[in-house]
Amino acid sequence: MSIVSCQHLDKKYKKQYALKDLTIELEENRIIGLIGRNGAGKTTLLKTLAGQIVPTGGEVKVFGENPFNNLKLSANTIYVDDQMQFSLEMRIHEILVAAEMFYENWNRELADRLIYYFGVDRYDFHDQLSKGMASTFNAILGLASRCPLTIFDEPTTGMDYSVRQDFYRALLKDYIAHPRTIIVSSHLLNELESILEEIVLIKNGKCILHESIEDFKEYAIGLSGDKNVIQSIVDHDVIIHEKELSESQVYIAVDNHLSEKDITGLKQQGVQMTSVEAADLSMFLTNDTRGGIDDVFKSS
Incomplete structure (x- = not known):
């Protein structure tokens, strides 16, 4: 009721x-x-x-x-x-x-x-x-x-x-x-x-x-690996959060609805997949930008 x-x-x-x-x-x-x-x-x-x-x-x-x-x-x-x-x-x-x-x-x-x-x-x-x-x-x-x-x-x-x-x-x-x-x-x-x-x-x-x-807790999945590889496979619209780890490496959290084909392709090219903690996900989803505080420094 x-x-x-x-x-x-x-x-x-x-x-x-x-x-x-x-x-x-x-x-x-x-x-x-x-x-x-x-x-x-x-x-x-x-x-x-x-x-x-x-x-x-x-x-x-x-x-x-x-x-x-x-x-x-x-x-x-x-x-x-x-x-x-x-x-x-x-x-x-x-x-x-x-x-x-x-x-x-x-x-x-x-x-x-x-x-x-x-x-x-x-x-x-x-x-x-x-x-x-x-x-x-x-x-x-x-x-x-x-x-x-x-x-x-x-x-x-x-x-x-x-x-x-x-x-x-x-x-x-x-x-x-x-x-x-x-x-x-x-x-x-x-x-x-x-x-x-x-x-x-x-x-x-x-x-x-x-x-x-x-x-x-199953809403999102984290991807870590080569920026170009991830960007070539993952649709930008499903990205919830992204963070640069280095010039070529990136971490992104995405809506957990990737196809089996995409998952296989990412794994074959060395992309690591991890769960996203619920507390982190709530923070990502309520951010005003996908990059969070990192976006403040992008133009510097």
């Missing part, structure tokens, strides 16, 4: 589009990675799904309804980012009590165990927490709420590496026990890859790719 449906979605701020003709369908009970560069439109999309932003054009449905100002959505969705605000009068333990009253699926035992494990002081005020500890507490709220739609927008800001790894493992373990739709946004895929079932790539406000993580 589709939890999220966006059709030709636009969001414009003055003359700048944050989202442009974005169409996507997200099914229930998946962990989905929303990956894109800073400024790609990830936060705008997620806040639109959470009912915090009204789109300029197009249509968005969450649980089959318009999410803006929707009480049903509010009770079944939690949006977690590093800007969450709470009453300055409430201590951590009081925020937990309020969350339990609001979220139907709230699990007090999970919240208490995570608070203890991560060392969050229950008697602190939220605004007194360090950046990393505040992000950790916010993530705990997201996990313990067990909302049917749980949105984590760059949730690990300020967290140490070990805390980030613990958070992702906790997310996966609780999801396996209590499936729901979880969207995690990031500009980095390498730490998320092992927990994701689907990946959505967003660039300049548009969804440029939506694949299962398994298909995404």
Whole structure:
């Protein structure tokens, strides 16, 4: 069943589009990675799904309804980012009590165990927490709420590496026990890859790719060898990324749809073929140019 449906979605701020003709369908009970560069439109999309932003054009449905100002959505969705605000009068333990009253699926035992494990002081005020500890507490709220739609927008800001790894493992373990739709946004895929079932790539406000993580890992192939040999066989239109290794040697990543004839020809002429790491592929696909930073220096 589709939890999220966006059709030709636009969001414009003055003359700048944050989202442009974005169409996507997200099914229930998946962990989905929303990956894109800073400024790609990830936060705008997620806040639109959470009912915090009204789109300029197009249509968005969450649980089959318009999410803006929707009480049903509010009770079944939690949006977690590093800007969450709470009453300055409430201590951590009081925020937990309020969350339990609001979220139907709230699990007090999970919240208490995570608070203890991560060392969050229950008697602190939220605004007194360090950046990393505040992000950790916010993530705990997201996990313990067990909302049917749980949105984590760059949730690990300020967290140490070990805390980030613990958070992702906790997310996966609780999801396996209590499936729901979880969207995690990031500009980095390498730490998320092992927990994701689907990946959505967003660039300049548009969804440029939506694949299962398994298909995404097979999406491209890397070729290393003589530049002239590769260029004589590989169609320029299928090149995703290219990097000069020397005057005559080149590395390119291409759409993994080469014919058997082309593969045989490349191998016979000494071209090496390798898989493309998912994190690298996401970077290549969201680059504005095929050469990435190397293109800056080509005219020098």
